[in-house]
Amino acid sequence: MAVIDSIPQSTPGPLLSSSASCSSMSDLEDGIQEVIYFVKSFPIIIEANVYRDWPIVKSALGEHDINCHLDMVNSRMTFSTTRTKEPEIARKARHLLQLLSRNVPASSALNIIKVPNCECEIIFTGLSKVNNSYLKELEGQTSCQIFSRDGYVRDGVVFDGFVIAIGPLEGLTIVRKAVECCSKMHPAYNTVTTMLATKKLNDLRL
Structure with missing residues (x-):
């Protein structure tokens, strides 16, 4: 059991909090796939931890054809993917970013994807x-x-x-x-x- 360092939070909420956004877009034309993206902010106080863990997070998500981006200027993590052979992976990736934003170590948070x-x-x-x-x-x-x-x-x-x-x-x-x-x-x-x-x-x- 680990005690997470104090992380300021403006509002409580469920797993997908108000600081996160998730959207999708689709087109009925042939050849256009639905695209899902998710953006999650994180407190500045943990930016060093996020930056340190990001390479293994990016590699793990890349194995599932998920594109991800770390914006250190605006303290945001983003991923995007299409609805393909792994319909659950987008939900799992959202949970992963939510855990990282609460300072859960990537080694533990990545179990959501790997286990x-x-x-x-x-x-x-x-x-x-x-x-x-x-x-x-x-x-x-x-x-x-x-x-x-x-x-x-x-x-x-x-x-x-x-x-x-x-x-x-x-x-x-x-x-x-x-x-x-x-x-x-x-x-x-x-x-x-x-x-x-x-x-x-x-x-x-x-």
Whole structure:
């Protein structure tokens, strides 16, 4: 489990936040394919990390015929692709850029593209603090990688904290429920609840 450095955010939201844009264009004429592009901004505070990781990100997306561009002047990442043999890859690439914009290391974020059945969740926690040792335990029980940042108030503006989980869907479901419960009950109780949920999940696998 990793604690992400403080990253200012103006607005909370789902996986595709208000700072991201996604568009497509199509033409009915023969020979014209639908083009999808996605633009995601990132905070200046993490630009060195994004710049460092960009070569491996570009290489990984290039393997799927996705063109990507890093605009350091405007702190933006962009990708474009056409709807071809991999319809899911555009969705996965959007998630990848979203993770990078929240300072998740490329080595972990790229699992979205490289690992089969790998997904991600961004769980907003407001100003509630989630115990790091509890999140570490969740990692071991759910086969997910977990990253977190506490919420804070700056100049009267509330910046939501969040927990990011990357892994299999069944594990992400447990992480989301556990994190959302953290603000409502003692973490010790959550640990017991999570262990029971994981045991039930393992029984179903058998």
